[in-house]
Amino acid sequence: MFFDLNVPIKKTIPRQSTGKKGKQAASEPAVNWVSAEIAAVEERIDLLIHLGYTVIGLSQTVNKKVDAKTHVNVLNQLVAQLRERPGIVYLKRLNIILDQDSEKGFGLINANVSLFHTYDLIALVPTTHNTFSLACLTHSLPSPLTAHIISLPLTLPRLPYHLKHTLTRTAIKNGAVFEINYVGALGGENDASLVEADAAENGPAAKRNWWASTRELVRVTKGKGLLLSGGVVIDGDLRAPRDAANLIAVLGVAQDAAHDASTKTPKSIVIRAQTRKTYRAVLSEAKVVVPGEATSEKTLKRLREDSQLAPIIPTKKQK
Template identity: 30%
Template sequence: MQLGKNNLYLSMRYDLNVPWPSQAAQPVKTAQKALVLLHELGYTAVALNFIVAGKLKGVSSPFTDDVMHELQRSVPGVRILKRLTLVLDEQTQNQSFASIVSQFDIVAVQPQTEKTLQSAATALDIDLISIDMTARTPFYLRHKLACAAVSRGVRFEICYGSSLDGEGRRYTVSNAIAIIRATRGRGIVLSSGAHQLANFRSPFDAINLLTVWGLKSSAARDAIGVTARQAAVNGLLRAKSAKQAVIATVEDAESGRPTKVLRVA
C-alpha cells in the first residue's frame, strides 16, 4: 500500500540543528538529554551541530565513533547526524574548508558579510546556509542570490529557538520573514538551534511558528520533513560522490527501506 502524502509528512520529522554543548562539563550527557527529549517530541532524525568560528586549521570533530555509539544507544529510534557550521567572516577560511568537511554528514555556513554570503550561495560545496537569527543581518538577502543557492541544492535554515527569548524574538521574526521573502518560500529548513531543553518544540508547534511568520502550511511541513531530508541526503552524497553525477542508495531512517536519490554536482 502506498503511503499517503499526509502520513509521509507525519513520518519525517527532522531537527538539523541541535548545538553541540562544547562548554558543558559533560557534553555527551547533555547531548543525550536533548536527544531523548526530541525523540519524545516525535523527531525521527537529529543533527548535532558543531560550530566553528575562525580558522579551521587544527580543528577536529568531537563526534568520535565512541561518542556516536554512546549517543545512539540512548535513542535507538532516532537517526543521529554529525553537522559542522562554519561562521564565515572571511573568504580565506575557504582554503582549509575541504580538510574538515569530510568528517561530517551535514555542512553549513553562517555568513557574516555580503562577500561570504555570495560565496556560500554560489561556490561552496555545502548543504545549508544558516542565518544568525539572534542579531540584525549585516547584509540584504536578494531574491536572485537566494534562488541561485536553492537551484544548486543549498537550503536556507531558519532556527526558532531564539524566538522564545525576549531579546532574540524581534530579530528572529524579522530575519525569518526576510528569508521567506527572498526564497519565495522555497528551500527552507526549520531547525531548533536551541541551547536549552525548555526551548525545544514539538514538530507541530514548530510548523505553526513558520506559518505565523508567513510561510505556506505545505512548505512549513516540508521544512522539517521533505526539505530537511533533502539537505541530509545531499550531505551524504556530497561526501560520497566525489563531485560526480551518481545515483546513491540512502537508507530511509523512518522506513528502513533504501531510497535512490540522484545528485549532479
C-alpha cells in the same frame, strides 16, 4: 519522519602538543566525554524523541576558519558513546561562522577533504556580504566540499547584508537551503559560539529581530528552500515539530511548505549531502552494458526494468 538538524553540542577541545620546532603532533588528541556530559546529551535526545523527532543532527561550531592542524571532530567519539535507539538516526554537522577574516579563506579546500568527510552535513553562517555571496554562488555548487545549509544570523539587530533575489534563487537552484532556527522566535538562549562570534544575540530584543529578519527571508525565498531547525541550547526551549511549523506559518509560509521544512526538505538535504563523498555528486554506481553481450529478450527486459538503465536501453519500436 521529522528532522532537527541543529542540536548544538558544546565541548572544550584540548590543545595539541607540539614538537621541537613547534609543529603539530601527528596524532589527533583524544576527546574525553565524562559521564555527566554524556548523560546531558542523552537526556536532550530523549526529549527530542518524545516530541516526535527521529533524525537528530548534532552540530559542532567553529569560528572564522577550519584549520586542519588544530581542528578536532568532537562528535565522532560522542556518537560512538551514545545509546543506540531503534529507528533514531544521529548525524554529525559542522557549522562554520564566516566573518571578514573568513573572506580570504575558511578551510573549505581540497587539501581538507578528508577532514570534512567525517561530517554528514556542512553549514555556513555568513555574517558579511562577501561571505554570503560566496556561500550562495560558490560553496553551494556540487563538489566534495559543498555546504548545503546556509544559516542566517536572524537574531542580530539587523542583517549584515541585503537578501538579493539573484543570490537566494541561485543558492536554491544549486540545491542549498536557508535554515531557520526557531529558538530565536522564543527569545531562547542561542549557541554560545554564535554569540561570541557576533553571529547571534540573546534576550527580548533578539526575539523581535528574529521575527523581522525571518519575515524578510520568507518574502525573498517565497517560502521555498527553507529548513526549519531548533538550535536550542536549553531543554525548556524545545518544541514539537508541528508547533515549530506553526511559527513560520504565521510569517506567511503555506502550511504544506511549513510542514516540508522539517520533513521533506531536510530529508532531501541529508540525501544530497551524501554526494560529497562520491564522484561529481553521483549517488548510484554506474553500470556498463557492452553491446552484444545482452542479446536475449529476457535480458533486455530485465535491463529495461532497471530505472538507471531504462533511458539508454532501446525498445523494439525505438530500434
